[in-house]
Amino acid sequence: MAEPLPPDHFATLMAQAGITLPAEEVEDLRHAHAKLLGMLEVLRAPAPTLAAEPAFTFRVDFAAPPAAMEK
């Protein structure tokens, strides 16, 4: 289980995201965030293979009408 980020580090992260919440909710979120960090470790180890790269999200012909591709 990952440790919660230090409060000042977590406050910076919140500020970067533009999120303003009541103080008691921020403290609860800081501890929940540690659980999310544990999930992020699962995603990165072991590192995915190149075949898993989500390049399918970009296609050169996406949404282009067939006529435009022929010009």
Add this chain to the structure above:
Amino acid sequence: MIPTITEAAGMIAAKKLSPVELMQACQARIAEKNPSLHAFILQTPERALADAKAAEARQMAGTLKGPLDGIPIGHKDIYSTAGIRTTAHSAQLLDHVPTEDAVTVAKWREAGVVLLGKLATHEFAFGGPSFDLPWPPARNPWDTERFTSGSSSGTGAAVAAGLILGGTGSDTGGSIRGPAALCGIAGIKPTYGLCPRTGILPLAQTLDHAGPMAWTSEDCAILLEAMAGHDPNDPGSADRAAPRLDVNQDLRGRRVGLIRHMHETDAQVSPATLKGIEETAEILRKLGATVMDVTLPSLQEFNAAGWVTLSAEAWAVHEEWMRSRPLKYGEFLRARLALGGLLSAGDYIQAQRKRRELIARSFSATADVDLLLTAAALSEAPRIREVPKWMSLEKPNFTIAFNLLGWPALSICTGFGEGGLPVAAQIIGKPWQDGLVLAAGHQVERENGARGRRPG
């Protein structure tokens, strides 16, 4: 007696049941039970009467449109309904009245359904159970101190209590199958791309699925046939014809993979839930299927990729309001959305890499099977006041795996635990095998006896 859709459709076609009287019977149950269940957050009695009278006129003229003509239903309150308030159960949209029906709502309307109203949901299909919203959370009709699960909480409660015969749900991480499991009904998350999502408020677009919930799998098949089809305005919609879903197809020779590690090792289900899964496997064997153990990636891997994807995409939907008016959300939702705002671009991309890898490994591991079987929920419904805010981060669920894969997945009731609350199993198929999944569910339900008991 509360009929199933199949039974009601037969009686309406034979002119033995009046759609108006059927609608009025449902309204009487709503009047009696909704004050304690909170399943409906808006009733539409004038619309219901008009719909029922129109169905009855077609019945008398011999021009019924099909098995949904005259059937009382409700829509989860993230489905847009023209001229009828659609709030997502949130103060953010308290006065939101759409001008158009969602595509799926329009499809059911064209099929002749009788709309009784809008159903409770976890706020924007993600924040619940919450007690700080404009309406209270729905309660489980088997025990009103218990959780319905969510987010299609109102549909689960309303169908189980017989307030409607079927309704819409949406499923991004289990929001159809969770309430179906805890409320003791059937609910299917169809193959990704089968049902149009235009007009449904989004949560996370690469995981969002529209689907039906009803008392039986057979009824789900009728409802799903009527809401499936290509929608050119939904980029996730598949350009293929709506399928014919045959729930009576022969299961002999089918191969069923029991994903034992998911419900015995990755997470440990309750004894009654485990018994229901084993009995479902045995029924499938008796029906002529072969059941064998299969190993998929772990629930922990699926949950990591699933919750990071869901959280990041949900943040992208809500970030403007999360920055400008976060306190108009309930506490649970704004906290869960905020977590998504703390993810980096790298986190999201790693989740997509993991997703691709999980899809490849899952196809490889199931090359020799037609269906899969595991749990739909850990156990019977917990007490609603004891549901932790961060449950999804603390215990892996059994459902989000199949949102990541996009495969069809059905929750059916398998029986009851020691406290008299329902337990469930999840039957999963390969893409576009929704009919086979529903056939397995239907034929198991016919044998397991769990459809003979309603909440009191």
